Amino acid sequence: MAAGTTAPARVEERGGSILSAASLIGPATFIVAAGLLIPIAILFRYSLNKFVPRLLMVEAFTFENYVKFFTDAYYIGVFLTTVQVALACTVICLVLGFPLAYVLARTRTRFKNVLVMLVVLPLFVGNAVRAAGWMTLFGSKGIISVGLMGIGITSEPTEIMFTTSAVIIGIIAVNLPFMVLTLQSVIESIDRSVEEAAFSMGAGPWHMFWRVLWPLALPGIAAGVILTFILGMNAYATPVLLGGPEFKMMAPLVFGQMQLGNWPFGAAVSFILMITTLVLTMIAGFRLQKRYRR
Amino acid sequence: MMGGIDRRTIGRWALTGTAALTLFYILMPLISVTWLSFYAQEIPSFPPQGYSLRWYASIVGNERFVSGLLLSVQLGVSATAIGLAVGVPAALCLSRFRFPGREALNNLLLLPLMVPGVVLGTALYVFHVEAEIATGGEFQILGSTVGLLSGHVLVVIPWVVRLVLASLAGFDRTLEEAAHNLGADRWTTFRRITLPGILPGVVAGAMFGFVASFGNLEMSLFLVGPGRTTLPIAILQYLEWKIDPSIAAVSVVQIVLIGAAMLMTDRFVKISRVV
Numbered sequence: 001m002a003a004g005t006t007a008p009a010r011v012e013e014r015g016g017s018i019l020s021a022a023s024l025i026g027p028a029t030f031i032v033a034a035g036l037l038i039p040i041a042i043l044f045r046y047s048l049n050k051f052v053p054r055l056l057m058v059e060a061f062t063f064e065n066y067v068k069f070f071t072d073a074y075y076i077g078v079f080l081t082t083v084q085v086a087l088a089c090t091v092i093c094l095v096l097g098f099p100l101a102y103v104l105a106r107t108r109t110r111f112k113n114v115l116v117m118l119v120v121l122p123l124f125v126g127n128a129v130r131a132a133g134w135m136t137l138f139g140s141k142g143i144i145s146v147g148l149m150g151i152g153i154t155s156e157p158t159e160i161m162f163t164t165s166a167v168i169i170g171i172i173a174v175n176l177p178f179m180v181l182t183l184q185s186v187i188e189s190i191d192r193s194v195e196e197a198a199f200s201m202g203a204g205p206w207h208m209f210w211r212v213l214w215p216l217a218l219p220g221i222a223a224g225v226i227l228t229f230i231l232g233m234n235a236y237a238t239p240v241l242l243g244g245p246e247f248k249m250m251a252p253l254v255f256g257q258m259q260l261g262n263w264p265f266g267a268a269v270s271f272i273l274m275i276t277t278l279v280l281t282m283i284a285g286f287r288l289q290k291r292y293r294r
Numbered sequence: 295m296m297g298g299i300d301r302r303t304i305g306r307w308a309l310t311g312t313a314a315l316t317l318f319y320i321l322m323p324l325i326s327v328t329w330l331s332f333y334a335q336e337i338p339s340f341p342p343q344g345y346s347l348r349w350y351a352s353i354v355g356n357e358r359f360v361s362g363l364l365l366s367v368q369l370g371v372s373a374t375a376i377g378l379a380v381g382v383p384a385a386l387c388l389s390r391f392r393f394p395g396r397e398a399l400n401n402l403l404l405l406p407l408m409v410p411g412v413v414l415g416t417a418l419y420v421f422h423v424e425a426e427i428a429t430g431g432e433f434q435i436l437g438s439t440v441g442l443l444s445g446h447v448l449v450v451i452p453w454v455v456r457l458v459l460a461s462l463a464g465f466d467r468t469l470e471e472a473a474h475n476l477g478a479d480r481w482t483t484f485r486r487i488t489l490p491g492i493l494p495g496v497v498a499g500a501m502f503g504f505v506a507s508f509g510n511l512e513m514s515l516f517l518v519g520p521g522r523t524t525l526p527i528a529i530l531q532y533l534e535w536k537i538d539p540s541i542a543a544v545s546v547v548q549i550v551l552i553g554a555a556m557l558m559t560d561r562f563v564k565i566s567r568v569v
Contacts, residue, residue: 024387039421133323141339205305
C-alpha cells in the first residue's frame with residue numbers, strides 16, 4: 001500500500017527500489033517473524049524448564065522433559081500409535097485417492113467444476129463437523145450397526161465409536177481431499193498422449209499405470225503422501241471425538257498437558273511432534289526424489 | 295487385440311467405480327450429519343421416527359452457537375482484510391524483485407501453513423503469557439480478541455501470498471510497462487492494470503484465507519478466553535459431550551455458509567483452477 005506513494009514511476013533508482021521492496025514485504029514479514037518465530041523460540045525455551053507441582057513452572061536448563069517422554073512406556077505408546085495411524089491413513093488415502101484424482105483430471109464433462117467443489121467442500125467444512133457425521137453413523141444405534149443387524153451379519157449392536165478403526169476411517173476422510181487435489185494437478189500436467197502411446201503398443205491398463213503413469217506422477221505422489229502424513233500426525237479433532245478419552249494421539253496429548261498446567265512437558269511434546277513430522281517428511285521426500293532421478 | 299480393448303473397458307469401469315466410491319466416502323459425513331439434523335427424535339438412533347425442522351428453529355435461541363458464529367465471522371473477516379493488506383504487497387515484492395534471501399522470505403511467509411495447528415497454538419499461548427509478563431500484566435492478551443485475531447492473521451497470510459503469487463506468475467508485465475509509458479504512476483498502474491489482472495488470485499486468496507480462519511480449530515483452542523468461543527470450538531466441545539440433531543443442525547449451517555462462500559468465489563474464479 002505504502003509503495004504506491006513512494007518515488008515516481010520512471011525514477012528507477014536502486015536505493016528507491018530496495019526501499020519500495022522492503023516496504024512491500026516488510027509488514028507481512030514482521031507479522032510472521034514476530035508472531036511465529038519468536039513464539040516458537042519461547043516454546044523451545046519453555047520445554048527446557050522444570051515442572052514442579054504447585055509452583056507449576058520453574059526456570060531451568062534441562063532435557064528431562066524430553067527424556068521423560070522417551071523413557072515412559074505410556075508416552076512411547078502414544079507416539080507409536082500416532083505414527084502408525086498416520087502411516088495407515090496415508091497408504092489408504094493414496095490407494096483410494098488415485099482413481100478419483102485420475103477421473104477428475106481426465107474428465108471432459110462440464111460437471112468437472114462441480115465434482116472438484118464436492119471434493120473441496122468437506123475440506124473447508126472443518127474436522128469437528130465431519131466427526132459429527134461419523135458419530136451419527138458409528139453409534140451402537142447408528143445406521144451401520146442397525147444395518148449390519150438388519151442384513152443378519154451381526155446379532156449384537158456393533159460398537160465402532162471409540163476404536164482405532166473409527167479414528168482411521170475419520171482421518172482418511174479428512175485427508176483424502178488433500179491427496180486427491182494434489183494428485184489431480186500432477187496428472188493434469190501429464191500429456192494424455194503418452195497413455196495412448198502405451199495402449200497402442202499393446203499395454204493393458206494395469207501395465208500402463210505402473211510403467212507410465214506412476215513414474216510420471218511420482219513427484220505429485222510424493223507431495224500428496226507427505227502432506228497427508230503431516231496432517232495425519234497432527235490430527236486433533238478426529239482422535240478426540242472418534243477415539244474417545246482413552247485413545248491418545250500426539251496432538252490431543254499436547255493440549256491435555258497444557259491444560260493440566262504442565263507447560264514445560266507440553267512444550268517438549270509439541271517439539272517432538274514438530275521435529276518428528278519434519279524428519280520423517282524429509283526422509284520420505286529424499287527417498288522418493290532419489291528413486292525419481294534414477 | 296480384442297482382449298486389450300476388453301481389458302481397457304473393464305479397467306475404465308473399475309476406475310470410475312472406485313472414484314465414485316471415494317467421492318461418496320469423502321461426502322458421507324456431510325450427508326449423514328445433514329440427515330441427522332432432520333430427525334424428529336432427540337436420540338440419534340436409526341431409523342428415525344419421523345422428520346422435523348425444529349432443531350433449526352432451536353439454533354436461534356442457543357446463545358453459545360449464535361455468539362460463536364458471530365465471533366468466527368468477525369475474526370474471519372478482519373483477519374482476511376489484514377491478511378490481504380499485507381499479503382498482496384508481499385506477493386508483489388516476491389514476484390517483482392530479485393534479492394538475496396528472497397527464497398527464504400517466501401518460505402517464511404508460507405511457514406504458518408507448515409507448522410502443525412497444535413504447535414502453533416501452544417507457541418502463541420506461551421508467547422501471550424510472556425507478553426503479559428513483559429508488560430507487567432497491564433494488558434490482557436491471553437484470551438483477548440486481539441490475541442486471537444493475531445493468530446488468525448498468521449493463518450490467512452500464507453494463503454494470500456501463495457495464490458496471489460500464482461496469479462502474478464501468469465500476468466503479462468508488458469501491460470504495466472505500456473501503462474508506465476503512457477504516463478501512469480505506480481499507484482494508478484497497480485490499481486488500473488495489475489489489480490484487475492491478478493483479481494482471481496486475490497479473490498481466491500481471500501476466500502481460502504477466510505475459510506482457513508473460519509474453520510480454524512486447533513490453534514484457536516489455546517487462544518480463546520473463558521466463555522467466548524468460536525463456532526468450531528463450540529461444536530467440538532458439544533460433541534465431546536454428545537451427538538444429537540441440534541448439533542447436527544448447527545453443523546449444517548456451517549456447511550451451507552461455506553458452500554455459499556465457495557459458490558460466490560466460483561463466479562470470479564473457477565475453483566478447479568485454483569485449488
